[in-house]
Amino acid sequence: xxxxxxxxxxxxxxxxxxxxxxxxxxxxxxxxxxxxxxxxxxxxxxxxxxxxxxxxxxxxxxxxxxxxxxxxxxxxxxxxxxxxxxxxxxxxxxxxxxxxxxxxxxxxxxxxxxxxxxxxxxxxxxxxxxxxxxxxxxxxxxxxxxxxxxxxxxxxxxxxxxxxxxxxxxxxxxxxxxxxxxxxxxxxxxxxxxxxxxxxxxxxxxxxxxxxxxxxxxxxxxxxxxxxxxxxxxxxxxxxxxxxxxxxxxxxxxxxxxxxxxxxxxxxxxxxxxxxxxxxxxxxxxxxxxxxxxxxxxxxxxxxxxxxxxxxxxxxxxxxxxxxxxxxxxxxxxxxxxxxxxxxxxxxxxxxxxxxxxxxxxxxxxxxxxxxxxxxxxxxxxxxxxxxxxxxxxxxxxxxxxxxxxxxxxxxxxxxxxxxxxxxxxxxxxxxxxxxxxxxxxxxxxxxxxxxxxxxxxxxxxxxxxxxxxxxxxxxxxxxxxxxxxxxxxxxxxxxxxxxxxxxxxxxxxxxxxxxxxxxxxxxx
Numbered sequence: 001x002x003x004x005x006x007x008x009x010x011x012x013x014x015x016x017x018x019x020x021x022x023x024x025x026x027x028x029x030x031x032x033x034x035x036x037x038x039x040x041x042x043x044x045x046x047x048x049x050x051x052x053x054x055x056x057x058x059x060x061x062x063x064x065x066x067x068x069x070x071x072x073x074x075x076x077x078x079x080x081x082x083x084x085x086x087x088x089x090x091x092x093x094x095x096x097x098x099x100x101x102x103x104x105x106x107x108x109x110x111x112x113x114x115x116x117x118x119x120x121x122x123x124x125x126x127x128x129x130x131x132x133x134x135x136x137x138x139x140x141x142x143x144x145x146x147x148x149x150x151x152x153x154x155x156x157x158x159x160x161x162x163x164x165x166x167x168x169x170x171x172x173x174x175x176x177x178x179x180x181x182x183x184x185x186x187x188x189x190x191x192x193x194x195x196x197x198x199x200x201x202x203x204x205x206x207x208x209x210x211x212x213x214x215x216x217x218x219x220x221x222x223x224x225x226x227x228x229x230x231x232x233x234x235x236x237x238x239x240x241x242x243x244x245x246x247x248x249x250x251x252x253x254x255x256x257x258x259x260x261x262x263x264x265x266x267x268x269x270x271x272x273x274x275x276x277x278x279x280x281x282x283x284x285x286x287x288x289x290x291x292x293x294x295x296x297x298x299x300x301x302x303x304x305x306x307x308x309x310x311x312x313x314x315x316x317x318x319x320x321x322x323x324x325x326x327x328x329x330x331x332x333x334x335x336x337x338x339x340x341x342x343x344x345x346x347x348x349x350x351x352x353x354x355x356x357x358x359x360x361x362x363x364x365x366x367x368x369x370x371x372x373x374x375x376x377x378x379x380x381x382x383x384x385x386x387x388x389x390x391x392x393x394x395x396x397x398x399x400x401x402x403x404x405x406x407x408x409x410x411x412x413x414x415x416x417x418x419x420x421x422x423x424x425x426x427x428x429x430x431x432x433x434x435x436x437x438x439x440x441x442x443x444x445x446x447x448x449x450x451x452x453x454x455x456x457x458x459x460x461x462x463x464x465x466x467x468x469x470x471x472x473x474x475x476x477x478x479x480x481x482x483x484x485x486x487x488x489x490x491x492x493x494x495x496x497x498x499x500x501x502x503x504x505x506x507x508x509x510x511x512x513x514x515x516x517x518x519x520x521x522x523x524x525x
Contacts, residue, residue, distance in 0.1 A: 003275055004264040008077050014210035019137075022409070023144035023368045026174055029066055033407075039411040041079050043211040044135040048128065048359050049413030055523045058413060065218060071277075072219040072226070076205050076212055076261035082136035083205060083261065085190075087198040090244055093198035103237075106199075106245040107259055108207050116213035127358025128412075129385050134210050137411070139189060141363035142388070146377075147187035149368065175371055201244040206259045216258040223255045226266065226277055233274040239266035245346050302318040330491045337436035339493065345392040345480055345500035348399065348426040349407040349415040352503040353382060360414035362388040366406035371395035374482060375406060392428065394482030394498055399428070401455035401481060427507040429480030429500040431459060431473045438495040440470045449495050450484035456510040457495070459484050471496065477510045 018038040018313045023031055039045065040060040049058035076083050093099040115134065122130035132138050143520070153174050160171040193204045205212040221224070230253045240248040242265040247256035255266075255275075266275045335506045343353065347366065350356035367375045367390050374397035375390040382389060390406075392399060401424060407417040418426070431450075435441050441464075450471050458478035461469035473486075473496075480498050488494040 001264075001267050001273075004277060005268040008262070008264055011078045012084045012087070015079055018079040019140070020144055020148075022365060023141060024149055025368075026176070027172075028155075035409065039409075041075070042411055043075060043080075043139045043215075044131065045137055045361055045363065045411035048361060049411060050358060052413030052416070064215070068215050068218045069222055070223045071224050071262065071477045072257060073215045073261050075213070075215060076202070077230075077263045079126050080136050080205075080211075082140045082193070083202070085140065085194060086202060086204065087244070087263070089197045090193045090201055099199055102201060102243065103240050103248060104243075104249040107247070108254060109258075112213050112216070117208050119210040126385060129357070129387075130362050131210060131361070132362040132388065134208060135210055135361050135363070136204075136211060137362040138361045139193065141365055142186040142415060143190040145364035145368045146178055146183040146298065146428065147190060149176075150180065150183040153178065159202045179377075181247045182377060193396040194445075201246055202261055203260075205261055206245055206247075219260070220258050222257065222280070224279055226255050226260055226262070226264075226275060227257075227280070228253045228255060229274045229276055234272055234441070236271065236296055238271070239275050242266060299321070306464060317369040327489055328491055329443070331437065331493075333492055334494045335442075335473045337434055339432075339434060339497070341497060341499060343429075343500035344378070344500050345428040346382075346497060346504075347375060347390060347406045347415050347429050348423055348479075348504070349404075349410075349418050350504070351416070353386075353500070354502070356414050357382055357386045357389060359412055360386075360389045361412050362390075363411065364388075365392070365409050365411065366390055366415060369405045369409045370397070371403060371405060372400050374399050374486075392482060392498075392500070394485040398453075398486040399479075399481040401479070424479065425507050426493050427479050427501060427510065428500040429478075429482075430475045430497055431478050431480070431484050432499050433459075433471050433473050433496045434493070435470065435495070437472070437490055437492060437493055438470060440464060440468055443469065447489070449487040449489060453483040453487040455479075455481060455483060456507070457509070476508045479507045 008082065015038055018030070018034055019042075022035055022038065026479045040057075041064055043061050043064050046058060046060035046064075050061065052058070058376060064079070066299050067074050077087075116199050119131045119134060122128075156171065157173050160173045163169070163171055196203050206216070222418050228248075228250070233250070235250060237250050240246075240250045244263050245256075245259045245261055247259035248254075248266060249256075264277070267277060346353045350360075362377070365376065367373075367377065374392050374394065376393035377388045378386050378391040380387070381391045402420055404418055404420060404423050407415045407423075410417075433450075439445055439447050444466065446468060448461050448469065448471070451457070451461050456477045456479060458474045458476075459470040459471050460474065462472045464470040480501065484496045487495055488496050
């Protein structure tokens with residue numbers, strides 16, 4: 001059984017690096033099948049996707065549950081990318097000498113299962129607002145999307161600028177500016193989990209994580225688990241010293257299978273091969289001990305409230321502004337007509353804002369996959385219920401008319417995958433023209449940037465005065481893509497903006513004009 005630990009390391013390494021690469025794959029190198037395989041078994045996103053559409057393509061969590069029934073919490077060590085990151089920090093603590101020896105510690109089941117119940121209740125009453133702060137995949141995703149992407153993009157652009165000076169164009173400049181404050185927030189939450197792991201091992205997995213809590217309940221009934229054979233155990237304590245979950249009481253010959261994350265470290269260090277991955281009957285001698293421990297800990301004192309509070313701190317984020325072509329016309333704010341957006345647009349395929357808020361786990365994968373970077377993490381655009389969920393920020397970009405990438409990568413089913421033809425008719429919002437802010441009206445100059453960028457020609461230029469033309473919006477064929485708002489050069493308030501549809505509608509198809517072919521011969525020269 002010595003092969004179990006190397007197998008776990010190999011599988012975890014491949015899956016975690018593949019998932020990490022999904023968030024920083026700016027050049028789209030990763031094949032589609034690898035993306036689907038790596039996301040299929042992510043537990044909470046899979047549950048969310050299955051609740052939207054019950055199908056085999058969204059049933060990865062059922063595979064995880066089945067594996068847990070058979071072999072215990074393999075998900076936590078083999079599949080979960082946040083668990084892999086914790087393993088790195090746990091190993092660094094031992095290698096650096098910060099942690100000399102780790103031993104058995106009592107469980108905190110009251111806190112563990114209370115958070116599981118709160119997460120389940122929250123999903124029923126208010127969607128994913130509570131669970132998105134605890135979901136390990138979403139925490140890892142936000143760290144990659146903001147905390148890691150910022151330095152990588154700067155490094156890429158620095159290399160590109162050096163190569164361009166030498167007439168080498170093999171590396172492209174990425175016109176992406178992740179929020180610095182967003183990166184700080186994502187990094188801080190990530191480190192709030194990683195730093196305790198150095199000293200206390202998989203404490204997050206066995207105290208906070210709702211997926212871990214559910215799987216721990218199931219693992220109590222698993223057919224195979226790790227157990228100590230009392231007939232050959234010499235009580236050396238090596239198994240307990242390498243246990244990431246601090247769940248091995250070697251003196252009593254007991255392994256708490258509910259907390260065991262199946263890392264198989266104990267199997268690899270046992271000199272007598274007394275720790276075995278076998279059928280549950282080996283642990284019959286320790287079952288009484290397990291029941292006593294569970295009973296005693298129902299009155300255990302909870303001492304990690306500060307750690308939990310750190311996970312749900314609200315971000316104070318400043319959104320990035322994408323580069324825009326053309327001049328910026330700044331007007332006197334006192335002379336501009338004031339307006340406020342009543343609703344912000346959710347991504348096409350999310351059906352409605354309420355549906356999106358109730359299903360999105362804020363993993364940020366769609367944000368990193370969006371080619372125009374119109375998707376940005378919300379602060380209060382959706383209200384408190386939608387913090388960190390993606391919204392369409394038309395100051396950063398616009399929704400490409402022929403793009404369906406966000407629906408293709410969403411692992412939770414919050415954004416449904418649609419074909420290009422169907423996506424072209426999804427109306428996420430409607431354009432609103434404010435004539436008093438338009439430079440044609442205020443300055444008497446030509447513009448037309450909004451009309452030039454509109455993919456459906458919902459914004460048309462009509463006669464105005466002094467031989468000038470001014471925009472006019474046909475909302476019947478407007479899809480709310482935001483190209484007009486993004487292109488508008490007026491500041492601080494733009495002359496055209498998109499008012500989001502709380503419930504997405506269907507836009508009419510733009511008129512297709514027939515091209516009249518001439519029968520005259522081409523000019524001979």
